[in-house]
Amino acid sequence: MAKVCIICSKEVPRGHAVADDAVIRFIRRAKQSLNIAKNNELVVCEKDLDIHKGKRQGYERNLALYMVIAGIVLVLLVFLPIITSGFSAYAVAVGALFAALLVLMPVLTSHTPALASKTAGQKKTPAGKKTAGGKGKTEKK
Numbered sequence: 001m002a003k004v005c006i007i008c009s010k011e012v013p014r015g016h017a018v019a020d021d022a023v024i025r026f027i028r029r030a031k032q033s034l035n036i037a038k039n040n041e042l043v044v045c046e047k048d049l050d051i052h053k054g055k056r057q058g059y060e061r062n063l064a065l066y067m068v069i070a071g072i073v074l075v076l077l078v079f080l081p082i083i084t085s086g087f088s089a090y091a092v093a094v095g096a097l098f099a100a101l102l103v104l105m106p107v108l109t110s111h112t113p114a115l116a117s118k119t120a121g122q123k124k125t126p127a128g129k130k131t132a133g134g135k136g137k138t139e140k141k
Contacts, residue, residue, distance in 0.1 A: 004040040006113070007048035007055075015043030017116035024113055044115065055112040062106040070099035 002011050006018055018024070024042065031037035044052045077095030081088040 002038075002040050003043045005045040005048055006042050007044060007051050010045070012043060012045040015045040016049065018042040018044060019114045019116045021113050023107060023111050042113070052112065052115075055110070056114060059106060059110050059112040062110060063103075066102050066106050070102035073102065074099040 003013070003015060004010070005012050005015055028037060028039075074095045077091050077098070081091040
């Protein structure tokens, strides 16, 4: 299996692994069902690491912004009809659909997956164990 950089699209001997998130899994399944999958290992090469970091930060910023806008739109489309004329199921449905489309916009236009090493380092502390800083749940006996 070849390692391909997601930024420059070149085969590289080594690089930082990319996390296999829901978008990547969806694209892989779609390509496998169409029999066009190459099954490459997705990485970010050393020279493109800074570019990836900037793209990832931009993606996260856009996602947060669109989520806030979607929340505002949803609240407006749900509560304005209630205040003015009463409950409207149509307004709730349209608001939910529009909010979902707003949240999908950055995913469809500028999705940049996280690095696998970043997600692997964010493991949760098991319940009942003490963390290194001493701030955690203690075991009950």
